[in-house]
Amino acid sequence: xxxxxxxxxxxxxxxxxxxxxxxxxxxxxxxxxxxxxxxxxxxxxxxxxxxxxxxxxxxxxxxxxxxxxxxxxxxxxxxxxxxxxxxxxxxxxxxxxxxxxxxxxxxxxxxxxxxxxxxxxxxxxxxxxxxxxxxxxxxxxxxxxxxxxxxxxxxxxxxxxxxxxxxxxxxxxxxxxxxxxxxxxxxxxxxxxxxxxxxxxxxxxxxxxxxxxxxxxxxxxxxxxxxxxxxxxxxxxxxxxxxxxxxxxxxxxxxxxxxxxxxxxxxxxxxxxxxxxxxxxxxxxxxxxxxxxxxxxxxxxxxxxxxxxxxxxxxxxxxxxxxxxxxxxxxxxxxxxxxxxxxxxxxxxxxxxxxxxxxxxxxxxxxxxxxxxxxxxxxxxxxxxxxxxxxxxxxxxxxxxxxxxxxxxxxxxxxxxxxxxxxxxxxxxxxxxxxxxxxxxxxxxxxxxxxxxxxxxxxxxxxxxxxxxxxxxxxxxxxxxxxxxxxxxxxxxxxxxxxxxxxxxxxxxxxxxxxxxxxxxxxxxxxxxxxx
Numbered sequence: 001x002x003x004x005x006x007x008x009x010x011x012x013x014x015x016x017x018x019x020x021x022x023x024x025x026x027x028x029x030x031x032x033x034x035x036x037x038x039x040x041x042x043x044x045x046x047x048x049x050x051x052x053x054x055x056x057x058x059x060x061x062x063x064x065x066x067x068x069x070x071x072x073x074x075x076x077x078x079x080x081x082x083x084x085x086x087x088x089x090x091x092x093x094x095x096x097x098x099x100x101x102x103x104x105x106x107x108x109x110x111x112x113x114x115x116x117x118x119x120x121x122x123x124x125x126x127x128x129x130x131x132x133x134x135x136x137x138x139x140x141x142x143x144x145x146x147x148x149x150x151x152x153x154x155x156x157x158x159x160x161x162x163x164x165x166x167x168x169x170x171x172x173x174x175x176x177x178x179x180x181x182x183x184x185x186x187x188x189x190x191x192x193x194x195x196x197x198x199x200x201x202x203x204x205x206x207x208x209x210x211x212x213x214x215x216x217x218x219x220x221x222x223x224x225x226x227x228x229x230x231x232x233x234x235x236x237x238x239x240x241x242x243x244x245x246x247x248x249x250x251x252x253x254x255x256x257x258x259x260x261x262x263x264x265x266x267x268x269x270x271x272x273x274x275x276x277x278x279x280x281x282x283x284x285x286x287x288x289x290x291x292x293x294x295x296x297x298x299x300x301x302x303x304x305x306x307x308x309x310x311x312x313x314x315x316x317x318x319x320x321x322x323x324x325x326x327x328x329x330x331x332x333x334x335x336x337x338x339x340x341x342x343x344x345x346x347x348x349x350x351x352x353x354x355x356x357x358x359x360x361x362x363x364x365x366x367x368x369x370x371x372x373x374x375x376x377x378x379x380x381x382x383x384x385x386x387x388x389x390x391x392x393x394x395x396x397x398x399x400x401x402x403x404x405x406x407x408x409x410x411x412x413x414x415x416x417x418x419x420x421x422x423x424x425x426x427x428x429x430x431x432x433x434x435x436x437x438x439x440x441x442x443x444x445x446x447x448x449x450x451x452x453x454x455x456x457x458x459x460x461x462x463x464x465x466x467x468x469x470x471x472x473x474x475x476x477x478x479x480x481x482x483x484x485x486x487x488x489x490x491x492x493x494x495x496x497x498x499x500x501x502x503x504x505x506x507x508x509x510x511x512x513x514x515x516x517x518x519x520x521x522x523x524x525x526x527x528x529x530x531x532x
Contacts, residue, residue, distance in 0.1 A: 010177035014185035017140050018111070020170040022191035025111040025138040027168040033091050039165040040082065040133050043172075046161035047078035047126045047154075054122035054157075057150035062118050064304030069246035073123035073416075076406070081130055081414050084407075090135045090434050101445035106438045108136040110193035113186050115207065117199045119249040119304060119343060120416055121147035124198055125154040127416045129172050133162065135437040137194075140186055141174040144199065146300075148178045194437065198417050208425070215432055217417055218424035220251035221341045221369025222401045223362045225258040225387075226267055227355060227378035234398070235377035236270045242400025244323050247304040248344050252373040252394065252405025252418060255341055256348035256365055257326070258358050264351050275323030277307065278349070279316070284327035286314040287346060288337040296340040296368075307345045332364040340368050355383055359390075366391050371424025373405045393421050393429040407431055 004012065031039075047054075055070035089095075095104040114128035125141055132139040143151035155174035162171050175182050186192060187210045197207035197216040204216035226235050243254050259267045268278060279287060290313055293299045302310055307325050311318045318325070329348045332339040338348030352358045362374055373394040376387050384397050394412065396404035403409035405418055413431040421429030428436060454460050 006177065007179055007181045010175075010179040010182035011185045013177055014175060014182040015189070017170075017173050017175065018186060018189040018191040021111045021138045021140050021173055024168040024170040025108070025191075025193075028133075028138055028171055029108040029110070029136050031091075031136055035166055036091060036133065036136060037086070039162050039167045039171075040086065040130065042161045042165035043126075043130060043133060043158050044078045044082040046157050047074060047130075050154075050157050051075055051078070054150060054154050057153055058122050058147065061150050062121065062147050062304075064119055065246040065249050066306075070120075070123065073120060073246065074126060076408060076414060077123040077127035077416055078130065080408075081127060084414050085131065085134050085434055088134070088434060090438055094440075101447050103443040105441040105443060106135075107441050109213075109437055109439055110137060111191050112137050112139045112437065113142060113192045113195045114139050115142045115183075115195065115197040115199050115203055116144055116147070116151055118144035118147040118300075119251075120198075120246075121151045122154040124416050125151055126158065128196055128198075129155075129158050129162075131432070131434040131437060133167070133171070134434040137437055138168070138171045139173070140192070141172070142183050142186060143174060143178050145178040152176065196417060196432065196437075204425075208427075213427075215417065215419070215428055215436060216426055217251075217432075218371060218420040218426055219341050219369050220253070220372040220405075220418075221255045221339075221365060222252060222373040222375060222392075222405075223256045223258055223365040224254040224375040224401065225355075225358045225362060225377065226260075226263065227358070227376065227380065227383055228260045228262050229379040229383070230263070230377040231379065231398075232263065232266050232270050236267065236274050236276075238377070238398070238400040239375075240271075240274055240276070240323055242402040242404075243347065244345060245400075245402045247306055248342070248346075249304040250402040250406060251341070251343065253343070253402045254347060254375060254400075255369070256329070256339060256350060258350045258352060258361055260355075260358070261351060261353055271324075271326065275321050276326050276347075277318045277322040277324070279325055279327045281328070283314070283316045284338070286316060287311075287325060287327065290314050291342060291344070291346060292337050292340070295334060296337055298341065298343060303343050305344050310344065310346065332361070332367075339365055355386070359387065362387070362390055369424075371420030371422070371426060371429065372418065373401055375399070375401045375404070391423045393419060393423070394431075405431075 051071045051074035054074055055067045058070050059065055059067050090106050092105060093103055094106045112132050116124045121144060129139055141151065141155050152174055155172055159172040163169060175186060187195060187207060195207045195214040197204045197214060201219060204218065207214040207216050224239055239254050287310060291299055291302050307318060307322045310325060325346045326349050327338050329336045329338050329350055350361060352361055366374060370391050371393055374390055374392040375396045376384060377398055378384055387395055394405050396410065399409045406416065407414040413433050415431035415433060417432035419428035419430050419432055420426040
């Protein structure tokens with residue numbers, strides 16, 4: 001009998017993984033809190049003990065990033081994550097509401113597929129394995145072909161630790177032949193119940209197209225606005241710490257800088273002092289020609305690289321202490337390549353007149369990474385609130401994008417899977433955790449007599465009962481006098497509720513609203529929505 005071709009062999013191996021994973025999922029779903037706690041700790045400890053080895057393997061295999069930073073990523077995805085999630089309720093009864101006579105019970109989703117990016121191959125394996133175990137699910141890891149060796153090693157370490165601590169065999173598995181056919185086989189298998197996709201847009205789109213629940217995260221393209229009231233030294237320090245961490249391979253890292261005319265020179269001077277190099281127009285063009293191919297797609301050869309490597313390849317000379325390369329841009333779109341995501345040590349640079357222009361530019365930049373993250377450096381709380389309308393799920397104030405977005409320097413949940421919400425085509429907008437990998441069942445007691453539901457419904461009786469008044473329809477002039485709210489930013493007054501049908505909408509009690517007043521309210525509302 002002839003041997004199977006590689007694609008066919010990879011499909012068969014993938015099917016085997018799914019079958020074994022389904023068995024493991026059916027077993028671990030019945031584990032109690034003590035059993036899961038023991039496994040979770042063992043997996044975390046194995047990851048911590050091997051953090052250096054896995055970091056070295058990842059950099060050697062992919063060429064992306066910095067070993068010491070990948071060690072910290074591995075620690076973040078193991079020790080720090082463990083401390084955050086160890087006491088979360090993900091098993092059995094997680095909530096009791098006496099008022100509603102309702103008990104909420106956590107139920108595992110089953111076998112999970114975890115798609116792993118090449119930029120964070122070992123840390124993402126650790127992260128997804130821990131949140132899967134915590135929620136009593138088994139997982140199959142789908143590695144990126146360019147990071148296969150280090151991903152397989154990470155899975156081997158975690159799987160052995162889990163099994164030794166009492167987990168079912170095959171609770172944590174990995175596709176060993178990283179072919180497109182194998183990935184599609186696992187993705188479309190009946191045994192897999194949920195996909196967590198962290199990777200390129202095409203992979204995420206494929207996950208959402210396979211006909212089953214998926215948690216996918218989109219690309220980031222985070223602008224960082226240094227507003228005129230910002231502490232410039234601190235802002236620059238935070239941005240550089242973020243952008244240089246693992247050479248910019250975290251998708252929440254800053255991609256473009258926005259400054260005002262009033263602080264432009266001070267910001268540029270501070271960046272130069274701390275290691276930023278402002279490229280000339282010609283140097284920017286040379287670097288862009290290296291970074292991008294087929295338009296605005298990032299060239300893998302320069303992902304996660306230090307400025308020296310990029311500069312040498314571009315044929316430009318930079319100071320020895322350079323931490324990031326900065327290129328001035330005057331627009332957004334294909335003519336301005338640095339307006340797109342750059343998972344490396346290069347930033348775009350924009351100058352605006354004021355915060356309103358910065359607001360519009362941020363929205364334009366976010367269209368190429370919509371729903372993900374943006375950063376704002378300011379001492380003006382009103383400006384911070386105005387930026388809450390931006391189409392980003394994480395709006396970070398006075399911190400670095402990498403550390404802030406992943407929860408290292410903010411109150412966000414520690415995560416390496418950052419949801420982008422419906423703006424970015426994602427099913428979640430939060431930082432993903434074990435709570436996203438459970439089903440919630442409700443045990444609910446009856447609190448009302450089924451035979452007399454309508455009789456005991458006061459609202460129904462008011463509008464539809466036998467004793468209701470004739471002519472219940474009401475016009476604008478019949479509406480009650482609303483309590484007045486106002487916006488500290490715009491001075492807008494607006495209605496906040498309705499308690500009946502008697503008086504005017506606004507103004508003095510009993511007065512109707514005229515067209516002129518209505519137009520004024522609408523104009524104020526539009527102004528407030530624009531942040532004016």
